[in-house]
Amino acid sequence: xxxxxxxxxxxxxxxxxxxxxxxxxxxxxxxxxxxxxxxxxxxxxxxxxxxxxxxxxxxxxxxxxxxxxxxxxxxxxxxxxxxxxxxxxxxxxxxxxxxxxxxxxxxxxxxxxxxxxxxxxxxxxxxxxxxxxxxxxxxxxxxxxxxxxxxxxxxxxxxxxxxxxxxxxxxxxxxxxxxxxxxxxxxxxxxxxxxxxxxxxxxxxxxxxxxxxxxxxxxxxxxxxxxxxxxxxxxxxxxxxxxxxxxxxxxxxxxxxxxxxxxxxxxxxxxxxxxxxxxxxxxxxxxxxxxxxxx
Amino acid sequence: xxxxxxxxxxxxxxxxxxxxxxxxxxxxxxxxxxxxxxxxxxxxxxxxxxxxxxxxxxxxxxxxxxxxxxxxxxxxxxxxxxxxxxxxxxxxxxxxxxxxxxxxxxxxxxxxxxxxxxxxxxxxxxxxxxxxxxxxxxxxxxxxxxxxxxxxxxxxxxxxxxxxxxxxxxxxxxxxxxxxxxxxxxxxxxxxxxxxxxxxxxxxxxxxxxxxxxxxxxxxxxxxxxxxxxxxxx
Ligand SMILES: Nc1ncnc2c1ncn2[C@@H]1O[C@H](COP(=O)(O)OP(=O)(O)OP(=O)(O)O)[C@@H](O)[C@H]1O
Ligand SMILES: [Mg+2]
Numbered sequence: 001x002x003x004x005x006x007x008x009x010x011x012x013x014x015x016x017x018x019x020x021x022x023x024x025x026x027x028x029x030x031x032x033x034x035x036x037x038x039x040x041x042x043x044x045x046x047x048x049x050x051x052x053x054x055x056x057x058x059x060x061x062x063x064x065x066x067x068x069x070x071x072x073x074x075x076x077x078x079x080x081x082x083x084x085x086x087x088x089x090x091x092x093x094x095x096x097x098x099x100x101x102x103x104x105x106x107x108x109x110x111x112x113x114x115x116x117x118x119x120x121x122x123x124x125x126x127x128x129x130x131x132x133x134x135x136x137x138x139x140x141x142x143x144x145x146x147x148x149x150x151x152x153x154x155x156x157x158x159x160x161x162x163x164x165x166x167x168x169x170x171x172x173x174x175x176x177x178x179x180x181x182x183x184x185x186x187x188x189x190x191x192x193x194x195x196x197x198x199x200x201x202x203x204x205x206x207x208x209x210x211x212x213x214x215x216x217x218x219x220x221x222x223x224x225x226x227x228x229x230x231x232x233x234x235x236x237x238x239x240x241x242x243x244x245x246x247x248x249x250x251x252x253x254x255x256x257x258x259x260x261x262x263x264x265x266x267x268x269x270x271x272x273x274x275x276x277x278x279x280x281x282x283x284x285x286x287x288x289x290x291x292x293x294x295x
Numbered sequence: 296x297x298x299x300x301x302x303x304x305x306x307x308x309x310x311x312x313x314x315x316x317x318x319x320x321x322x323x324x325x326x327x328x329x330x331x332x333x334x335x336x337x338x339x340x341x342x343x344x345x346x347x348x349x350x351x352x353x354x355x356x357x358x359x360x361x362x363x364x365x366x367x368x369x370x371x372x373x374x375x376x377x378x379x380x381x382x383x384x385x386x387x388x389x390x391x392x393x394x395x396x397x398x399x400x401x402x403x404x405x406x407x408x409x410x411x412x413x414x415x416x417x418x419x420x421x422x423x424x425x426x427x428x429x430x431x432x433x434x435x436x437x438x439x440x441x442x443x444x445x446x447x448x449x450x451x452x453x454x455x456x457x458x459x460x461x462x463x464x465x466x467x468x469x470x471x472x473x474x475x476x477x478x479x480x481x482x483x484x485x486x487x488x489x490x491x492x493x494x495x496x497x498x499x500x501x502x503x504x505x506x507x508x509x510x511x512x513x514x515x516x517x518x519x520x521x522x523x524x525x526x527x528x529x
Contacts, residue, residue, distance in 0.1 A: 169393065169397075172383070176384070176386075183369065184394045185370060
C-alpha cells in the first residue's frame, strides 16, 4: 500500500470514528454551554441509545432508519428526565455538587444497565450489506458511508435549528444570559430541557452508529467514547458547537493515524495526551476566544 | 396601572426592600432615585419577576403579579431594560431585537415595531448585522432599549440608562425616553443622575436603604432643599 492510499485509508477510518466522537461531543458542549455542567453521564446516554437501537433492529427487526429515529426520540426523553430529576434541583448549588451528581448518574446508568440487560456483550445484526468498496486501493465499508452521511445530515439540521428556529435562538440566549433571557419572555427551564433532549438524541445516534459499525455493544461501552468525546469538546472549545464538530473529527483522525502507524495500543493514551496539551497550551480550545465580551 | 404594596425583598439574610409602596399611572414617567445600594435595581427586578417578594403585593391593571414568573410578566405588558444593558453580546443587533419580540406571533406588528425602533435609533439600523458585543456603550444602551420595546410593552422599566455614557449621549437617551413616553408607553425610570431624571419625570420617589423616604411631583422635588443637598450636589 502506497503512502497516498495509506493516508486516504486513515482519512476514511478517521472520519467515521470522528463522526461518532463529534456527535457525542456536541451534547457535552451544548449542555456545558447552557448550564456549565460537564455531564459525565453523557457517554452512558449514548450507550442507552445503542441498546434501544439494538432492540429495534434485533427484536423488532426494524431497518436502520426507523431504529435510529426511535432510539433518538426515546433517548431525548431520557435526557430530559435526567436533567429534571438529577440536575435541576442542584442548579443553584455549587458546580462541584452538580459534577459529582453527573458522575453518580453515569454509574447509575452503567450498573443499572448491567442489572437490566446483563453484563454480556451483544452483537448487532447486519443492518447494512457487508460489501467492501475498493477505490484505488482504499477500502471502505457501506457503514463508513452511512456514518459520515448521517453525521453530516444531523449536523446540518442542528446548525439550522440553532441559527434559525425559535428554540435555537432561545438556547443561544439562555447560554449567554439566563436572567436577560427570562426578561425576553423565554422559559429558561424548558430551554434547558430542550438542550438536553437534542444533545441526548445526538448521542443516541452516535450509539446506534457505533453499534452497527463495530457490531458489539455492552453496558460499559459508553465510558471510553464518552471520555474521548469530552476531550474532543475541550479540544474544540467547550461550549462552542462548531468546536465540538471540529474536535470530534480531529480526535477520530488522530486516533486512526496513530493506529494506522502501528501504535494502536497507544491510541487511548494519545487522547489523554491531547487533553493535557490543550489544557496547557490553549485551555479555551481551538475555536475558543480569549477575550471576554464588553460589559 | 402598576401598584406595589408593602413589598419586602430579601437576599438571604439581607433585607433589601423594607416595605415599599408606590404607584405608576398610565402615561406617566415616574422616576425612582437613590444612591448606591438603595434598592432601586432590586425593586425593578421584583416588578419584572426576577426576584420574588417575601411579603407584599404587586398588581398591574388589578391583576396580581406577586408570584408570577418573569416570562409571564413580559407577556402581560411590562418590559425591563436591566442595569448594565445585558444585551446578547454574541448575537447580531437584529437577532437581539428579534429576541425582544420572542413572545409575539404577529409578524406584521413585529415588522412595524422593528421600523419604529430603527426610527428611534437609526444607528442600530446601520449596524443591524453587527455583533452586539462590538457596539459602543451608547449603542448597546440603545439596543437594550430597542430590544425591550420589541415586546410592545405598556410599561417600560429602565435601570440607569445613563450609566457610563458621555453627557451628550445621556441627553440624547433622555430625549428618546420622552419620545417613547409621548408615543404612549408608560415609563418607570431608575436613575442616579437625579437632575436628568427629575427634569423629564412627572413624579418621583426617593429610595434610601430599602425604604421610600420622599415622594412627590418631580418639579417640586427638584426645588426641595433636601433633594438639592443629597442628590443634586448642593
Ligand atoms: N445578589 C445579591 N446578593 C446579596 N445582596 C444583594 C444582591 N444584589 C443586591 N444586594 C444588596 O441589596 C441592596 C440593594 O441593592 P440594589 O442593587 O438594588 O441597589 P441599587 O439602588 O440598584 O444600587 P446602584 O445604584 O448601585 O445600582 C444592596 O445593599 C446590595 O448589596
Ligand atoms: Mg442598581
